[in-house]
Amino acid sequence: MNNYSTLAVILAAGQGTRMRSSLPKVMHCVGHRPLLGHVLATCEAARVDQVAVVQGPDTPAVADYLMRQAPGARRFVQRERLGTAHALLAARAALEEHNEGCVLVLFGDSPLVSVETLARLRAALIDGAAVAVAGFTTERPGGYGRLLVEDGHLRAIREAKDCTAEELQVRLCNGGVMGLRADHCLWLLERIGNANAQGEYYLTDAVEVANRAGLKVTAVEVEEEDILGVNDREQLHAAEQVFQRRRRQQAMRAGVTLADAQSVYFSADTELAADVLVEPCVVFGPGVRVAAGVRVPAFSRLEAVSLERDAEISALAS
Template sequence: MTEQTAKSGRRCLAVVLAAGLGSRMKSAQPKVLHALAGRSMLAHVLATLREADVSDIVVVVGPDQEGVAQEAAAMIPHATIAIQAERLGTAHAVLAARKSLEKGFDDLLVVFADTPLVSAETFIAMRAVLAETKAAALVLGFEAADPTGYGRLILEQGQLIAIREERDADPSERALTLCNGGLMALAGEQALGLLDRIGKANAQGEYYLTDIVALARDTGQEAEVLIVPEDEVMGVNDRVQLARAESLLQDRLREKAMRAGATLIDPASIFLSFDTQLDRDVIVEPHVVFGPGVTIGEGARIRAFSHLEEARVGAGAIIGPFARLRPGADLAEAVHIGNFVEIKATKVGAGAKINHLSYIGDASIGAKTNIGAGTITCNYDGFGKFKTEIGAGAFIGSQTALVAPVKVGDGAYVGTGSVITHDVPEDALAIARERQIDKPGWAKAFREKYRK
């Protein structure tokens, strides 16, 4: 079974079931919009389908789930949105996509938006089985450490003959450990006919997609099982399972980063996003968090307890410890950002240093400029944001406030403790502070007054 098999011109429709209420999450937000590694579960599933070369996608949502539909459209603009007006079971949900099913496809994948860890390789393998066998249905299965609560896969002489929901299973069937992972692939020619034959004579009075296996066997068609690791088909129904899925996904992302040449000193304490890019020889110290949209250049070092999101860090840069890079931070090579420094919407030139206790926002910093401790750009007046521009080779003294909009020229010096409200010419010295006044004996008299 190869990727080439799945990409051999066969058209594939994926129906993504996303209409569940997710009441066990106890959240105002739809379950499938809860995030893992900086991206919703639904977006993870859609991205994986795209990676698996699925040509057409239908997302089935409930009538009151506009946010889910918007998320799907943002991720896959050409995706079709189908509404499941009543929640009458999984087969009923698939048939909400009837108009797309009637167009005819070689392969049909039935996917759950709350099962976000299935890999693209597994989707490709499912399609390959359909291409290489006469199976009308393929079920993802797994060997459960504890099968309680799962549907069981019933085999007879090695052949899949039925899926039995636990509430409908007899004691011998409940003893089985080969369980249903939920996802399914159906041969396109047979899919709609089999789906239309599914009834609701079961304990829940719902249309079970799982009944399709027995229906296929009754009509002389084959059903297959593809066994995958239990963790891959883990469904997320509550906050505990969400945390477990996050842990599993983080392990994947960390391993991928390390195998690509990054050093994670304490992997378990480092949190990555789905799109974090770490070039080779990057070193990440413990307790670093990467939000979405972060790229780290070759040989950079991210020191402990730093937080980065939507930021670019150039080769050989040093960030932290305890640094924060907010959206729009764009750091060139060999930049030094030190402890308790926050950067937002700012370009920092090569070799520049901002090493201590500073806030730099809505600014540009020239190459090899030094920003002293406690410097801030005053970029917001309560209504608008304004820009600070600092040239190359400049020196900004400690405890300086730069009141935007303002420019500091190349090579200029700003004296410690200044409040800069006007542009500073290149190579000039700017000092903007009150003259020091000393009052001899004042402090002693003040203390004696309050001792009486």
């Protein structure tokens, strides 16, 4: 598997008008870390070989963040927003250079994507798929696009409005995140047209193009929350809740005692050693590291501090 190098292209050019903010959508935070930062961190944890980020025009906040936090990532600009396939082609130079291995297409507004999801997409490509699409099963598929699978082969992604009554009963839905074999990637993208009502180039059409060419296309089932996208403040709140639940579970499984887990809030970079006791109503701001044996009193807020073993903390610390 190590012979298959991986390029992750993070699409981060969305305007985010539903956020009703002058801040680029991918710079809104979950766990005191920008959405884009979470995706970058997952790429690093997954040991992705190369990262490219496609940003929108006139987004200096995104460029500044990347220069500080991911100086090795290549930056590209999608000057016209003409769909997801068009956005991916904005990184053509990176795709042309990366002509062997795997290409993972991620979204800068999907902060909960996991290392496991990237590994499963990559494994499907290594196993011979030209295109691998992440999907999730839900009891309420509603308006989600359906993944139509026959004999283990992904035949089509059908938008809900175009589904037959039978297809609407399918509960396997499109999660958006996708992997493509590097040696097929540009060939597929260049054959995606824009003959649709919006006149845009959709990455999902790569499934149809690959099927017509007789290439293997597969669906990879993942958890729904793994590919949760953030388009408005309510979804931002939902992503925050999932993130906090995951971090609480991670802390407790690592030997941390949370006296009232639901009332403890973490930052993405919080580090707690085993045998730390966290009392109720504690907020960990950015830059906190706590060594073993420390008791964090109730109603504390900590930020930019490193606490050594057996440190004494006054309540309401700031």
